[in-house]
Amino acid sequence: MSSSTITIVKNANKKPKPQSKEIAFGRTFTDHMFVMDYEADKGWHEPRIVPYEPLTLDPAAMIFHYGQTVFEGMKAYRTEDDRILLFRPDQNIKRLNKSSERLSIPQVDEERVMEYLIELIRLEQDWVPDFEGTSLYIRPFIIGTEPSLAVAPSKTYKLMVILSPVGPYFKGGLKPVQINVEKQFTRAVKGGTGMAKTAGNYSSAYQAQAKAYEEGLADVLWLDGIEKRYIEEVGSMNIFFKIDGEVVTPALSGSILKGITRMSIIELLHKWDIPVTERKVSIDEIYQAYQDGKLEEVFGTGTAAVISPVGQLNWSGEKMDINNGEIGELSQKLYDTITGIQRGSVEDTENWTIEV
Amino acid sequence: MSSSTITIVKNANKKPKPQSKEIAFGRTFTDHMFVMDYEADKGWHEPRIVPYEPLTLDPAAMIFHYGQTVFEGMKAYRTEDDRILLFRPDQNIKRLNKSSERLSIPQVDEERVMEYLIELIRLEQDWVPDFEGTSLYIRPFIIGTEPSLAVAPSKTYKLMVILSPVGPYFKGGLKPVQINVEKQFTRAVKGGTGMAKTAGNYSSAYQAQAKAYEEGLADVLWLDGIEKRYIEEVGSMNIFFKIDGEVVTPALSGSILKGITRMSIIELLHKWDIPVTERKVSIDEIYQAYQDGKLEEVFGTGTAAVISPVGQLNWSGEKMDINNGEIGELSQKLYDTITGIQRGSVEDTENWTIEV
Numbered sequence: 001m002s003s004s005t006i007t008i009v010k011n012a013n014k015k016p017k018p019q020s021k022e023i024a025f026g027r028t029f030t031d032h033m034f035v036m037d038y039e040a041d042k043g044w045h046e047p048r049i050v051p052y053e054p055l056t057l058d059p060a061a062m063i064f065h066y067g068q069t070v071f072e073g074m075k076a077y078r079t080e081d082d083r084i085l086l087f088r089p090d091q092n093i094k095r096l097n098k099s100s101e102r103l104s105i106p107q108v109d110e111e112r113v114m115e116y117l118i119e120l121i122r123l124e125q126d127w128v129p130d131f132e133g134t135s136l137y138i139r140p141f142i143i144g145t146e147p148s149l150a151v152a153p154s155k156t157y158k159l160m161v162i163l164s165p166v167g168p169y170f171k172g173g174l175k176p177v178q179i180n181v182e183k184q185f186t187r188a189v190k191g192g193t194g195m196a197k198t199a200g201n202y203s204s205a206y207q208a209q210a211k212a213y214e215e216g217l218a219d220v221l222w223l224d225g226i227e228k229r230y231i232e233e234v235g236s237m238n239i240f241f242k243i244d245g246e247v248v249t250p251a252l253s254g255s256i257l258k259g260i261t262r263m264s265i266i267e268l269l270h271k272w273d274i275p276v277t278e279r280k281v282s283i284d285e286i287y288q289a290y291q292d293g294k295l296e297e298v299f300g301t302g303t304a305a306v307i308s309p310v311g312q313l314n315w316s317g318e319k320m321d322i323n324n325g326e327i328g329e330l331s332q333k334l335y336d337t338i339t340g341i342q343r344g345s346v347e348d349t350e351n352w353t354i355e356v
Numbered sequence: 357m358s359s360s361t362i363t364i365v366k367n368a369n370k371k372p373k374p375q376s377k378e379i380a381f382g383r384t385f386t387d388h389m390f391v392m393d394y395e396a397d398k399g400w401h402e403p404r405i406v407p408y409e410p411l412t413l414d415p416a417a418m419i420f421h422y423g424q425t426v427f428e429g430m431k432a433y434r435t436e437d438d439r440i441l442l443f444r445p446d447q448n449i450k451r452l453n454k455s456s457e458r459l460s461i462p463q464v465d466e467e468r469v470m471e472y473l474i475e476l477i478r479l480e481q482d483w484v485p486d487f488e489g490t491s492l493y494i495r496p497f498i499i500g501t502e503p504s505l506a507v508a509p510s511k512t513y514k515l516m517v518i519l520s521p522v523g524p525y526f527k528g529g530l531k532p533v534q535i536n537v538e539k540q541f542t543r544a545v546k547g548g549t550g551m552a553k554t555a556g557n558y559s560s561a562y563q564a565q566a567k568a569y570e571e572g573l574a575d576v577l578w579l580d581g582i583e584k585r586y587i588e589e590v591g592s593m594n595i596f597f598k599i600d601g602e603v604v605t606p607a608l609s610g611s612i613l614k615g616i617t618r619m620s621i622i623e624l625l626h627k628w629d630i631p632v633t634e635r636k637v638s639i640d641e642i643y644q645a646y647q648d649g650k651l652e653e654v655f656g657t658g659t660a661a662v663i664s665p666v667g668q669l670n671w672s673g674e675k676m677d678i679n680n681g682e683i684g685e686l687s688q689k690l691y692d693t694i695t696g697i698q699r700g701s702v703e704d705t706e707n708w709t710i711e712v
């Protein structure tokens with residue numbers, strides 16, 4: 001048997017599936033998961049689908065000590081006519097390899113991983129919920145597993161994919177959120193790991209998140225780590241501003257994630273002939289536009305919420321109310337278009353979706 | 357039974373202990389480990405010493421996804437007269453809590469953890485090797501274990517302590533190393549996690565490490581993430597420069613680790629009336645001192661090597677040879693004093709050691 005042929009061990013004990021759209025994010029997992037191992041002399045090998053079960057690792061496994069790990073996040077959607085669609089999964093697998101490069105993790109064969117992914121989702125298709133706004137969240141991740149305390153890349157790795165049915169991000173449709181512009185803490189800096197989807201980037205944000213929550217705000221808008229002036233991204237989302245009819249979003253500086261929703265929005269705006277620019281955007285510029293009455297819309301973009309309209313930005317006490325705290329026209333149109341494509345109700349002219 | 361009383365489950369299958377000082381770093385582990393759990397309503401509970409064994413965790417455990425983890429590194433030394441000494445372990449436990457604060461991990465009771473640590477080392481005392489230059493490396497670490505993909509602090513944690521006998525850092529005594537001053541990659545930045553001993557800081561350095569190795573150099577000297585001008589630290593060591601009779605070391609900027617060896621050296625130098633200053637040190641200043649013939653000694657400091665003399669600094673092609681690539685007088689004296697205190701052959705006037 002070739003080491004790239006997938007083996008499947010079925011789970012005899014099926015768990016009950018969610019019975020409504022009230023599903024807490026990332027707490028319920030399906031009956032199976034995908035696993036594949038890496039060793040220097042074998043490469044990636046033994047791809048397999050097995051029952052979802054605990055992982056057994058040596059306490060010295062490198063993941064516990066030096067954080068050599070990357071992950072991805074995407075979704076499978078059920079259409080009205082009961083097909084299952086993935087949204088640009090090739091981009092997620094590509095980004096997984098990009099992240100791995102930064103973390104000195106060996107590359108995967110992108111086409112093979114795509115096949116494994118589809119095989120897993122096909123097996124778990126009954127887990128893709130059909131309530132409004134729900135989907136099946138897909139979490140591929142790679143961890144360094146060698147039991148060694150040497151500060152060096154692991155010689156062995158595990159790639160795993162787990163699946164979790166999730167409810168709608170905003171209960172009852174889109175809802176503008178209030179966001180704190182963070183001045184004290186830094187998420188990432190040029191030359192660091194900000195452009196990689198790696199664990200350390202996320203836990204390092206918890207203190208700033210907690211500060212925002214205490215002030216009743218939903219999330220954090222990060223500024224660049226060097227001048228604390230240029231806008232980077234929001235928690236787990238990229239960010240867009242509509243100023244005086246034009247759309248701007250921070251350029252890929254090396255310290256922000258290259259969001260797949262971001263990329264798709266830029267492509268859509270081009271298609272719609274709406275001016276959109278990727279460039280440096282300072283918080284001062286945004287404040288000025290706000291004062292001049294030209295800050296028309298602000299929205300975060302990411303797999304979780306697709307579009308998250310921002311109703312207020314809090315910048316060291318200055319509260320900028322955006323579009324009277326209402327959803328902007330462009331935000332709504334982008335949301336409707338992308339979710340429509342994802343759910344098969346809007347024509348996918350760009351070939352973004354893949355049917356499972 | 358109080359939830360803070362330690363329970364001990366002995367390992368019936370003892371592993372063979374190293375038979376020479378040739379012990380690879382961090383690959384051999386002792387027969388037992390310490391474990392303690394945290395839950396919001398119980399606090400830290402169930403402290404226990406159990407056989408060293410694999411950890412079983414849900415694949416959704418937060419440690420695998422968002423890197424919420426901190427660790428420590430210290431050593432137990434065997435003295436000539438067969439006592440076992442720890443070097444300032446209170447400082448390590450204090451620093452563990454400091455790191456935890458940054459990572460939104462609940463604090464531990466420092467005195468209790470000290471007791472547990474001593475209990476574990478006492479049980480494993482035969483594992484403290486007695487060959488020259490060897491010691492028992494102690495690795496406490498805390499991981500977020502809640503199975504949830506929400507980007508938020510874990511509700512449950514595990515604190516574990518594993519032990520590993522280690523050989524001498526430099527075979528055959530101190531040896532000067534060559535170090536690359538890194539210009540492209542960044543380790544940490546103000547407002548980030550550089551002052552915390554947390555996993556993500558280490559794997560993010562692998563690419564720069566690999567570059568240094570390719571050029572035949574042993575390690576990386578990091579510059580600040582903002583101006584790429586001020587010296588921070590070396591891999592897993594702080595750094596000191598002796599310039600024209602005075603000792604300088606980068607101040608604790610918020611982006612470097614507060615090394616316990618660093619702290620001890622500063623205290624010793626004060627005691628010896630050797631001028632020592634903690635301040636900003638730019639790479640330009642070092643290069644100038646080198647050109648003026650005033651760069652007398654450079655050394656890294658850390659638990660692993662205690663003192664690691666630097667024989668050459670490579671700064672974008674400029675190679676600065678230090679002290680003809682030989683060990684400096686001060687470096688040697690500091691090394692002899694600290695290792696002497698650690699091994700009980702030099703009087704411990706500062707009460708730095710604790711007998712197990």
Ligand SMILES: Cc1ncc(COP(=O)(O)O)c(C=O)c1O
Nearest residue numbers: 236237238257259260261302303
């Ligand atoms: C830090 C960060 N930025 C942006 C995004 C948005 O990326 P995408 O649109 O690919 O989901 C995410 C989520 O994946 C993220 O974690």
Ligand SMILES: Cc1ncc(COP(=O)(O)O)c(C=O)c1O
Nearest residue numbers: 592593594613615616617658659
């Ligand atoms: C990044 C870093 N800097 C400095 C040090 C030196 O600290 P210490 O002297 O406490 O071992 C270490 C090792 O612990 C480290 O990991």
